[in-house]
Amino acid sequence: MKTVAHLSDLHFGRTDAVVVAGLLDDLHAEQPDLIVISGDFTQSARQREFRAAYRFLRRLPAPILAVPGNHDVPPADLLLRFLAPFARYRYWVNNELCPFVETDAMAVLGINTARRARLGLNWAEGSISRAQIEMVQRRFDAVDPAKLRILVAHHPFVAPPGAPRTTVARRADSALPVFADIGIDLLLAGHLHRGWSVKAAAHIEHALLVVQAATATSTRLRDEPNSYNVLLLEKERIGVRVRAWHGDRFEAVGTAWFARTSRGDGWIRSNFSAR
Numbered sequence: 001m002k003t004v005a006h007l008s009d010l011h012f013g014r015t016d017a018v019v020v021a022g023l024l025d026d027l028h029a030e031q032p033d034l035i036v037i038s039g040d041f042t043q044s045a046r047q048r049e050f051r052a053a054y055r056f057l058r059r060l061p062a063p064i065l066a067v068p069g070n071h072d073v074p075p076a077d078l079l080l081r082f083l084a085p086f087a088r089y090r091y092w093v094n095n096e097l098c099p100f101v102e103t104d105a106m107a108v109l110g111i112n113t114a115r116r117a118r119l120g121l122n123w124a125e126g127s128i129s130r131a132q133i134e135m136v137q138r139r140f141d142a143v144d145p146a147k148l149r150i151l152v153a154h155h156p157f158v159a160p161p162g163a164p165r166t167t168v169a170r171r172a173d174s175a176l177p178v179f180a181d182i183g184i185d186l187l188l189a190g191h192l193h194r195g196w197s198v199k200a201a202a203h204i205e206h207a208l209l210v211v212q213a214a215t216a217t218s219t220r221l222r223d224e225p226n227s228y229n230v231l232l233l234e235k236e237r238i239g240v241r242v243r244a245w246h247g248d249r250f251e252a253v254g255t256a257w258f259a260r261t262s263r264g265d266g267w268i269r270s271n272f273s274a275r
């Protein structure tokens with residue numbers, strides 16, 4: 001079995017140092033094969049916030065696949081925002097905004113859904129371009145069908161259960177059928193700072209397993225503790241385990257299991273376990 005830790009919305013600049021240290025301890029104990037971070041490394045894209053994020057990243061115990069979030073684009077420095085919106089992210093986190101990692105068991109692609117501006121709209125909202133949808137198709141065309149296919153974005157493409165009016169990434173409606181068609185197994189996102197309960201963290205949409213991570217370390221909480229997910233990846237089943245902050249450490253609060261359909265064309269909910 002392979003494991004992937006899915007962290008999101010770290011928000012350095014507005015973090016609790018005890019939680020950050022607890023997260024590092026927990027990840028060292030969990031020893032995941034890969035750590036996916038779905039954006040919002042900083043609160044306001046300041047140099048010192050990115051420096052703190054960089055120090056954290058250097059201490060992680062596994063390879064990292066990251067995408068930027070809306071908070072990683074400088075909000076106030078308009079010149080920087082428009083001329084080089086991702087310059088600081090590229091310098092401190094990763095020069096590649098849509099990274100791709102392939103191992104013997106899985107292929108993982110990040111999509112940058114953060115934008116410098118959106119005409120007449122809330123700049124915090126995300127988008128996938130037509131070119132990016134084609135890029136996703138091209139990337140996975142070349143991947144062995146036996147490998148798990150995982151997509152990572154900061155902005156959700158699907159509204160979580162119980163919050164159907166949540167704003168999703170622009171063109172999500174066009175992207176989702178394409179993702180299903182090319183056999184994407186898992187779609188990971190953050191941004192909402194919600195998803196610590198096992199039921200909220202994972203659900204099925206278009207036969208895709210959609211996983212939402214809450215904020216791992218930010219003090220900007222929305223009635224939920226800090227948490228992150230550990231994905232337990234087997235060939236015919238996937239577990240989404242939520243590990244939440246319990247005042248002095250992260251602890252598993254439960255695992256939602258999903259099984260591959262008998263036709264092999266998607267996933268169905270299987271069972272919950274308490275740990």
Ligand SMILES: [Fe+2]
Pocket residue numbers: 009011040069071191192193
């Ligand atoms: Fe965030």
Ligand SMILES: [Fe+2]
Pocket residue numbers: 040069070071154191192
């Ligand atoms: Fe965000």
